[in-house]
Amino acid sequence: MAETWSQRRPGAAAPRSLRQWAASKEYGEIWQAARHEVFTKAEVTSPFAEVPYFLRHAGVPLWLDSGVPPTEVARRAGHSITVLFRFYAKSIHGGQNQANALIEGALKADSAG
Numbered sequence: 001m002a003e004t005w006s007q008r009r010p011g012a013a014a015p016r017s018l019r020q021w022a023a024s025k026e027y028g029e030i031w032q033a034a035r036h037e038v039f040t041k042a043e044v045t046s047p048f049a050e051v052p053y054f055l056r057h058a059g060v061p062l063w064l065d066s067g068v069p070p071t072e073v074a075r076r077a078g079h080s081i082t083v084l085f086r087f088y089a090k091s092i093h094g095g096q097n098q099a100n101a102l103i104e105g106a107l108k109a110d111s112a113g
Contacts, residue, residue: 027052060084061091067098 031052035044049055063073074084
């Protein structure tokens with residue numbers, strides 16, 4: 001079972017981040033402590049998830065590649081569509097065959113009906 005803050009540092013006041021929103025310095029300290037708790041030594045010494053932003057940056061292409069509509073990806077990432085396409089357009093690749101199949105299916109359904 002993981003120790004609580006008070007068990008780790010008896011008598012010390014909990015950091016502000018545990019009482020309310022964290023300042024960026026405290027947030028970074030907590031993030032680094034969490035990395036050391038859950039990652040292997042090799043992962044800790046690598047740039048993998050070095051800062052929380054890296055996870056967000058990895059998540060956006062995953063969502064796009066998974067077929068989540070860009071409008072929803074932008075909303076979840078806190079971006080406008082313009083920003084999403086400016087920075088992540090290179091992540092939207094390999095979807096031509098899927099797009100062509102969807103268009104072809106719609107055209108066939110339209111001509112059959």
